[in-house]
Amino acid sequence: MARVDYAEAIRYLMSFTDMERGYQASPSPTMSLESMRSLLSRLDNPQAGRPTVHITGSKGKGSTATMIASVLNQSGASTALYTSPHLHDFTERIQINGDSVSQAEFAAAIEAIRPAIETEQESVHGNVSTFGVLTALFFWLVRAQVPPVEWQVVEVGLGGTFDATNVFESPEVAVITPISLEHTAILGNTPAEIAMDKSGIIKAGSTCVLAKQRDPAVIDVVRERCRSVGAELVDVGSRYTAEMAEHFVYGQSFVVRGPHGEHELRTPMLGRHQLDNAATAVAVIDALRARGHAIPGGAVAEGIARARLAGRLEVMGQKPLVVADGAHNGESAEMLAAALKEYFTWRRCYLVLGSLADKDVRAMGFKLARLCELIVCCRVGNPRSMDPLAMIQEVGFLGPMAVAEESVADGLDTAFAHASEDDLVCITGSLYTVAEARSIILSRE
Secondary structure, eight states: OOOHHHHHHHHHHTSSTTTTTEEEEEESSSSSSHHHHHHHHHTTTTOSSOOOHHHEESHHHHHHHHHHHHHHHTTTTTEEEEOOOOOGGGGGGGTTEEEEEOOHHHHHHHHHHHHHHHHHHHHTTTBHHHHHHHHHHHHHHHHHHHSOOOOEEEEEESTTTTTOOOOOOOSEEEEEOOOOOOSSSHHHHSSSHHHHHGGGGOOOOOOEEEOOOSSSHHHHHHHHHHHHEEEEEEEHHHHHHEEEEEEEEEEEEEEEETTTTTEEESSOOOOHHHHHHHHHHHHHHHHHHHHTTOOOOOOHHHHHHHHOTTSSSSEEEEETTEEEOOOHHHHHHHHHHHHHOOOOSSSEEEEEEEEEEOOOOHHHHHHHGGGGGEEEEEESSSBOOOOHHHHHHHTTTSEEEEEEEEHHHHHHHHHHHHOOTOOOEEEEEHHHHEEEEEHHHHOOO
């Protein structure tokens, strides 16, 4: 087989069914777990051979996963991290010791696993998906590292029970971050129903670390899952606290207290929700220590201080202040609104809002509209984008004027045309919106 370059590898990757590019209002996954396990078996099960932290939830998955991986790496252990979606490049999804794999590594790995993919695609098991290929690619690359990777931190793509990443016999720790309404056509109509799907990553003999939850029914569902499969439950909300010390535009310091002591921590990531994410990360490290893994005390503070994630309350400009955040539902929009008021000083707010068609834009609007002078509804460069005129129907009655633009670039131009030096331009609604805006802003700079 001729060696492929990165562009060819991406074209091949995108030739498969992809829920990120095409909305599927169906409980049927685009690739069955049977097919995912079969594909991994054809690759000699590269997901096995190292301890795993498996992470699901509705909010904070990426931040929490990044913090945990950073702490493990700062402990001196080689650590792999798998997250989704990416902002600018597929290689961002696969990190080894904090660095994305190179495009050359990515392309070579696609070439190496392609025969197994095509054999699986032709088998009786059914469809192979883009996310399934990426998941297999991650595990294959992790196994190929020299020296060997000692830990893998794996973020679920969608849900939990039927997700392509749910291929572990028993992860060391299964983490469930805050659960709220998302993908209701697929996962369920209440937080408790969604929790039932997500708790499918909890396996016999593992420890479940459950982040602080708003809905007590979620805790009941996860507790019952742990009881039924024989897993230990660590309820972060009842055992850990996080208290702010100081915050600035460039970061914040805080104290996390738990059953094993307190940690004075700092993070470049903004928002009070990051304190809760850090408390969950600390609880995971405590759980790993309780399971016999040696993790030095200083690794927690250093790892959380070094963990960074673009597109989450990211300051991208001054005069006017530009803040980008991937909030995509009502609860995350509420957190964004609180952070904008608490962490920044500004006079008027111009909201650039781009969302996918299956999201509750009205719920986001209710949380953000009262801050805004103008809502610029824009089309995202994704087939699943909500039409900007349909978005106006959802948010146009909330108070501020709402206008429609056919692209994120046009939306930014409209917002910047209105904003003065002491105003705020906030870009939100989806990580896809944030990614487009970041590319435009960085290219203009």
